[in-house]
Amino acid sequence: MGVGTQQLDFAEFYRSAADECLRAVLVSVGDQETARELVDEAFARAWASWRTVSGHPAPKAWVVRTALNTGISRWRRRRREVPVSDPATVTDRPAPDAAVASPVDPQIMAALMRLPARQRQVVALRLILDLDTNGTAEALGIAPGTVMAHLGRAMAALRHDLQPELRQESRS
Amino acid sequence: MNDTELSTAVRDSVAEIHAATPVEAIISRGRGVRARRRIPVAAGALTVAAVAALAVTALVPAGHLGLVPSGRPGLASPGTRGSSHSNRVQLAAWTVAERANGDIDVTINQLKDPAGLQATLRADGLPVSVSFSGPIVGGSCQPYTASRGTLRTVAQFHSDSFAIDPSALPSGTGVAIFDEPGTGLPLHPSPAVAPRGAPPLHPSTGSLLSGLDGPLAIGLVYASPQCTG
Numbered sequence: 001m002g003v004g005t006q007q008l009d010f011a012e013f014y015r016s017a018a019d020e021c022l023r024a025v026l027v028s029v030g031d032q033e034t035a036r037e038l039v040d041e042a043f044a045r046a047w048a049s050w051r052t053v054s055g056h057p058a059p060k061a062w063v064v065r066t067a068l069n070t071g072i073s074r075w076r077r078r079r080r081e082v083p084v085s086d087p088a089t090v091t092d093r094p095a096p097d098a099a100v101a102s103p104v105d106p107q108i109m110a111a112l113m114r115l116p117a118r119q120r121q122v123v124a125l126r127l128i129l130d131l132d133t134n135g136t137a138e139a140l141g142i143a144p145g146t147v148m149a150h151l152g153r154a155m156a157a158l159r160h161d162l163q164p165e166l167r168q169e170s171r172s
Numbered sequence: 173m174n175d176t177e178l179s180t181a182v183r184d185s186v187a188e189i190h191a192a193t194p195v196e197a198i199i200s201r202g203r204g205v206r207a208r209r210r211i212p213v214a215a216g217a218l219t220v221a222a223v224a225a226l227a228v229t230a231l232v233p234a235g236h237l238g239l240v241p242s243g244r245p246g247l248a249s250p251g252t253r254g255s256s257h258s259n260r261v262q263l264a265a266w267t268v269a270e271r272a273n274g275d276i277d278v279t280i281n282q283l284k285d286p287a288g289l290q291a292t293l294r295a296d297g298l299p300v301s302v303s304f305s306g307p308i309v310g311g312s313c314q315p316y317t318a319s320r321g322t323l324r325t326v327a328q329f330h331s332d333s334f335a336i337d338p339s340a341l342p343s344g345t346g347v348a349i350f351d352e353p354g355t356g357l358p359l360h361p362s363p364a365v366a367p368r369g370a371p372p373l374h375p376s377t378g379s380l381l382s383g384l385d386g387p388l389a390i391g392l393v394y395a396s397p398q399c400t401g
Contacts, residue, residue, distance in 0.1 A: 010199070011252060017193065018191035018193075019189070021191075022189055022191045023186040023187075023189050026186055026189055027186060029334045032189070033342075036191070036192070036193070036335075037343040039191065040197075040296060040343050041339065042199035044205050045202070045205050046202075047198060047199050047205075048203075048206045061244060074340065080337070103189055104185060104189065105186075105190070108181060108185035109185060112182070112185075128186070155178055158178055162173070162181070163173060165324075
């Protein structure tokens with residue numbers, strides 16, 4: 001594979017997969033800026049290992065898994081090196097202006113963030129990336145049965161969290 | 173609400189989120205990832221070369237001693253000081269070395285050859301602008317306001333060096349290294365400079381790390397081809 005062909009292939013993959021991967025990582029981490037940074041890094045690593053990634057059965061899952069692993073590694077490193085007594089000291093940006101409309105549904109995102117991390121990852125891969133149970137299990141390194149169990153619990157918790165709001169909407 | 177409706181609601185909740193980073197920026201960052209991966213291989217080759225050189229040294233007569241530099245020193249040159257042997261070297265103005273975890277260690281002994289340091293760091297995949305003679309920020313470099321906590325994750329000062337973690341850079345940013353706080357990044361009116369031997373000071377409202385062994389400071393800028401390569 002020539003360098004030019006490689007770049008074209010990667011560019012096509014990036015353009016077709018970047019939005020989905022970003023949404024999947026966002027569902028897992030809950031913060032847009034963090035998700036964007038992690039996905040950028042994961043795609044950069046995908047480019048650096050494009051021969052391997054292009055032959056992967058689920059390259060989008062590879063990117064999402066890499067982004068999530070990168071996030072975990074950074075969290076561990078920062079936890080060791082920067083004891084955070086006051087979270088405000090590490091805030092890069094001022095608190096978001098409530099008046100600014102977010103493209104993310106805040107109720108659903110809040111409900112997702114109340115799920116355990118593994119359940120969020122399963123939701124991200126199954127619902128956002130549309131992977132099947134086996135593909136999700138392979139990407140996360142867990143058994144297919146565990147994927148189904150996590151998804152079932154996640155859906156039940158989301159339904160429980162979101163149902164009252166939907167009822168309220170239907171009444172009004 | 174059945175599973176299908178719930179799944180649709182979850183998908184729709186993030187449907188307006190779109191990736192904004194141009195593919196060219198991703199590829200540029202990917203080149204940096206590749207460069208970082210090559211360093212351990214190069215270091216291994218250097219180690220083999222060093223071992224081979226030592227073995228040869230042990231087998232040849234005195235007077236043919238060779239020096240194998242470690243890292244990538246800038247402006248290093250043999251010094252004779254009246255001796256016919258060339259087994260002394262001047263301290264390099266600066267030395268760049270990359271750790272296995274991807275962090276880049278920079279030791280600066282003299283504020284010389286900023287262009288060489290900048291080129292070396294950029295070759296390691298770090299978007300960076302270096303100036304040892306006044307302001308970095310002109311029309312092409314725009315300062316990025318970061319918290320002290322973020323700067324600490326990007327740059328760690330040690331007694332005679334500092335380390336930069338490229339993977340901790342916020343998306344779309346680069347590093348600015350400069351020598352004259354107050355004339356570099358026009359972010360804050362008087363970034364503190366630590367006196368020799370004192371621990372680095374961080375201005376309470378500032379976003380510059382400064383200190384080390386002189387008036388050296390590190391800040392973040394928005395990455396661009398004109399500013400950070």
